[in-house]
Amino acid sequence: MTTQQVDAIQPSEADRNADLVAKAKAWWSTSIIDIQPGIIRIKGEPIENMIGNVGYVHMVWRMLRDDIPSAGQLHLLEAALVSAVDHGPQAPSIAIARMSVTCGLPLNGAMSSAINMLDDIHGGAGEQCLLLFNQLLDAAEASAGEPESVLEQVMAAHAKAHGRIVPGYGHRFHPIDPRAVKLLAMVDEAAAAGVVKGLHAKAGRLIEAHLAGRSSKPVPMNIDGATAVIYGELGFDAALARGLFILSRSVGILAHAWEQKKQGGRIKGPMPPSMGYTYTGPAANE
Ligand SMILES: CC(C)(COP(=O)(O)OP(=O)(O)OC[C@H]1O[C@@H](n2cnc3c(N)ncnc32)[C@H](O)[C@@H]1OP(=O)(O)O)[C@@H](O)C(=O)NCCC(=O)NCCS
Known part of the structure; x- marks a missing residue:
């Protein structure tokens, strides 16, 4: 194979860079959040629509799952939390x-x-x-x-x-x-x-x-x-x-x-130091 033929099958620098970028983008994949300059979307919902409109417990649900909770479901989740x-x-x-x-x-x-x-x-x-x-x-x-x-x-x-x-x-x-x-x-x-x-x-x-x-x-x-x-x-x-x-x-x-x-307080143990505990080792060797 000639040098020209080898060069022809080598990927160009642009192709190599595109491949590296594709690999880097695939390194982390998430369906939770989409962030771009000036854009923050949680599961497709712009964060500015959520702020002031959904509660914290709703947010917990949306972050963990793909379905939208009903008011009754949120009531139970909130009670548990x-x-x-x-x-x-x-x-x-x-x-x-x-x-x-x-x-x-x-x-x-x-x-x-x-x-x-x-x-x-x-x-x-x-x-x-x-x-x-x-x-x-x-x-x-x-x-x-x-x-x-x-x-x-x-x-x-x-x-x-x-x-x-x-x-x-x-x-x-x-x-x-x-x-x-x-x-x-x-x-x-x-x-x-x-x-x-x-x-x-x-x-x-x-x-x-x-x-x-x-x-x-x-x-x-x-x-x-x-x-x-x-x-x-x-x-x-x-x-x-x-x-x-x-x-x-x-x-x-x-x-x-x-x-x-x-x-405040420094080095507090589980009990006041005046409260003893039970020693079960050998008797004092005096
Ligand atoms: C929480 C826990 C450590 C409290 O234990 P405790 O009140 O100190 O009870 P003891 O370990 O002294 O056990 C007392 C008796 O109840 C039984 N017991 C206690 N918890 C039990 C349980 N979860 N399932 C079956 N039997 C249980 C013990 O076997 C023992 O029976 P016995 O006296 O006939 O031999 C214990 O109930 C437990 O390990 N529960 C499971 C873990 C759990 O749910 N943790 C969350 C706690 S909020």
Whole structure:
């Protein structure tokens, strides 16, 4: 092949540049937001049309999903987000935020430390709980029966896979979690109005009844369980139940970190130093 023939099949510099630009543009792809000079559109909606016209909860929905929420759906989502904002300075996530501030962390450090521990047992149980509700409802649908008919089988499979603790149930403080009671009542109202189907609420109550009387203390549905009911009824993915809880609790985390910052205090541990703890190691070797 001659040099002229080789040159002829080599891409030109312009073609190479166009290829690089195409690769760079394909590196990130998003259907969420379109930004160009002077233009910001969320899911096609100019931001200036949204500002002043849609609420924050509507914005959360639109960012996470492609459908447009009804007023009834937003009412439920807002209730779930309001319900979990705070559970007092002894809730581990809040305590960590406050302790972090007294150790010198700025608000971002305090918030990330607190959010980092919202996992399977505290705050993150909603995800596993919604997965369980979905398993129960899917099993009922697969058997063309009611959830009652597959409850024992689904709970036995869950216990075998994950042990006897069922996520979304039980509370250290509350014999009955008042937030769960209110949220379920709202789901019932929404189901009666045709906003949701009420299937996740049914699944949640069946599991609560299944757990009743099996332990030394009552194991009622807790906030993670009740918000999982709402997120399931609204059609959110189970993984988002955790993310939405974190979104909600972040408000309380910020408020407590800020309050602690204003109060001052240095290196505050979980208890006043005068309160001891239980030492279980070897006796003093004197
Ligand atoms: C939140 C939680 C840690 C509180 O636990 P607790 O009140 O300290 O209860 P204990 O761990 O002392 O358990 C007391 C009894 O209730 C049972 N129990 C507690 N939570 C249970 C649950 N979710 N499912 C089944 N049984 C449960 C325990 O097995 C134990 O039974 P036993 O005494 O017959 O052996 C616990 O209920 C739990 O892990 N729940 C699941 C995770 C969750 O939903 N987290 C969100 C909390 S808001």
